[in-house]
Amino acid sequence: MNTKIKKYQNNFIAQIINKDFNQNKHLSFHTRFPPEPNGYLHIGHAKSICLNFELSKLYQGKCNLRFDDTNPLKENVQYIQAIQDDIHWLGYKYDNICYTSEYFSQLYQYAKELIKKGLAYVDHLTKEEIREYRGSLTKPGKNSPYRNRTIEENITLFKKMKKGEFSEGEVCLRAKIDMKSASVIMRDPVIYRIIFAEHHQTKNKWCIYPMYDFAHCISDAIEEITHSLCTLEFQENKLLYNWILKNINIKTHPKQYEFSRLNLEFCILSKRKLSILIKKNIITGWDDPRIPTISGLRRKGYTPDAIKKFCKKIGVTKQNHLIEFSMLEHCIRKELNKTAVRTMAVLEPIKVFLYNLDHDHKEIFVVPNHPNNPDLGSHEIVFTNIIYIDRNDFKEQHNKKYKRLTLGKEVRLRHAYVINAEKIEKDREGNITKIICYCDLNTLGKKTKNNTNPSVIHWISEKNAFPAEFRLYDQLFKIQNPEKEVNFLSYINSKSKIIKNGFIEKKIGQNIQETIERKEKRIFFQFERIGYFCIDEIESKKRQLIFNRTVSLRELWNPKNMN
Structure with missing residues (x-):
């Protein structure tokens, strides 16, 4: 075992793989990432992507991208392309791109094999009746009245299903296992149903489609997957996974291993619920920066490295935890602190007139793009007699706790001089429109006459101002775990997106x-x-740039601020 593999022994799945390699020296590691193309990938998928692709790299094996495309009603090529784009953006390359639909003919034959072995039958019960007959965790199920049809009859009916001679929901194919099983999943699960819809890959060739549990294990076996990794909600499904492979004539029998799914504070990760948010226009789409899709995080300004470091940080276990959102923010904040260019922006501008400077007064200051990284270079800023500051950086009334500009108090302009507010002008509604200040030209890089170091505020010269829109994002939900709420829409944070219009240099x-x-x-x-x-490249225009706030300088979020 090489030293790289030893480092990963704290990961319980790596420990299992290590053991498999020790028992079989000729084992060739092969895994897959199998998303359903019915929506965009989210941060939970990123955890699975990182696990599968990093393990395949570590063990010098292979990792397939396989689209589990068994439901044409919810899938389309837009999702297929978006999934591929996200994986490439994260920096991973799959060895093969596969579709479950490639195996439809084989799956159909394996279903017929189960029928011929007396292990599957065509059922005329409705969905509601099947649910009723299945029983519950405390009540055993009961057999369908169609369960004991002959093999010949079932083959004939299954062929009629394939030819489209039944309507949707009229019949289905079920595995014949045990209606009294302690596991509800093993109580004659449906393995084929009828759907009259054009498939994005096979078009109108098929009108019967395999269920996930039937198709998934066989697809793994066809691709000769050695380790099938999935989240804990599929733990019980492993019974059916193994039962199907045991009862069909197929060479490879992959092993399924489960790990905990990612649950993130204040977030919805269900694609079904994310779709509801889009349909109700609560968010703008799958790439809305307020949701934790990979596209949304990318648009918000997250980087592949930050997401991968987050996935590594939370680890792989069998324990379900609600991960703090601040952990994800910490990963991107730590990265951007080293790489982001420092500059000034004014989000809510108010004019400051420096009355002791001439109208044509102009100075150029060269400032570093990063205080600790000279490799990022520098840029010039312009200083004139009229500047903009943020409205939040001025208060008319003096307050001991307020450390910024007030009447009669000094502040320093970042990279420039100390100014003192002496007068203000207001409009008819009483809003401040201009602050009139004295500029002490003897304070560039020096202390004031009183030998003090006043507070520092940012600013932009009126002659150096470029219009920009700033979108400040907060949590979309007010509660810590909206995923658990039936009425999750009632917990939407109305202040999750605030737009400001101001200036950059x-x-x-x-x-x-x-x-x-x-x-x-x-x-x-x-x-x-x-x-x-970061710049919003999708919506920015030539005359006005749009910036998305990726993360605050420090953790500012407080649920009390949402009320």
Whole structure:
């Protein structure tokens, strides 16, 4: 066993694989990532992607991407392309791309094999009747009145199903196992149903489609998967997985191993529920930055490395935990702290007039793009007699706890001078429209006459201002675990997206436009004192850029602020 593999022995799945290799020196590791193409991938899928692809790399094996495309009513090529894009963006390459639909002919033959062995039958019970006959955890099921049909009759009926001679829901094919089994899953599960819909791969060739539990294990076997990794909700399904493989004539018998799924605070990970949010226009789509889809996280400004480090940090266990969202934020914050360009932005601008400076006063300051990384270079900022500051950085009334600009109090402009507010102007409604200040030109890089170091605020010159929209994102839900709530829509946070219109530095804005046009690598910014941001490349326009806040400078979220 090489040293790399030894490092992963804290992962219980790696320990199982190590043991398998020790018992079989000729074992060739082969796994797969098998998403249903009925929606976009989310952070929970990222955990599975990282596990499967990293293990295949570690054991010098293979990892397939297999689309579990057995339900044409919910699937389309848009989801197939989005899934491939997400995997590539995360930095992984699959060895083979497969579709369960490729195996429809083989699956059909294996279903007929079960019928011929007396282990499957065509049932005329309705969905509701099947549910009723199945019983419950405390009540055993009872046999269908159609359970004892002859093999010949079942073969004939199954062929009629394939030819489309029954309507949807009129009949189905069920495995004949044990209606009194302690496991509800083993009580004659449905393995084929009728769906009259065009399939994105096979078009109208089929009108019968295998159920997931029937198709999944056989697909694994056809692809000669050695280790089939899935989340704990499929633990009981392993009984059926093994039963099907045992009762058909197929060479490979993969082993299924389960690990805990990812549950993330304040998030919905169910694709069904995410679809509801989209249909009700609560979010803008699968790539909305407020939801934890990989596309949404990417648009918000998360990087592949941050997501992979998060997945590694939470680990692989059999214990279900609700992971703190702050852990995910910590991973991207730690990365952007090292790589994001520092610059200034004003989100809610208010004008400051520096009355002791001439109208044509202009100074150029060269400032670093990162205080601790000279390799990121520098840029120029312009200082003139009229500047913008954030409205939150001024209060008319003096307050001992307020450390920013007030009448009669000094503050320092970042990279520039100390100013003192002396007067204000208001409109008819009483809103402040202008702050009139004195600028002490003897304080560039120096203390004030009183030998003090006043608080520092950010600013942008009126002549150096480039218009921009800023989207500040917070948690979409007010409660810690919305996934558990039946009425999860009643816990939507109305303040999950706040839009501000302000300015960034002109040269920065022009450079970003050129970067977007040339489709170059994204640049991430730390807008000083505000947070980490990235450009929204999808909606940004030439005249106005749109920035998404990736994460605050520190953890600011508090559920009390949502009420």
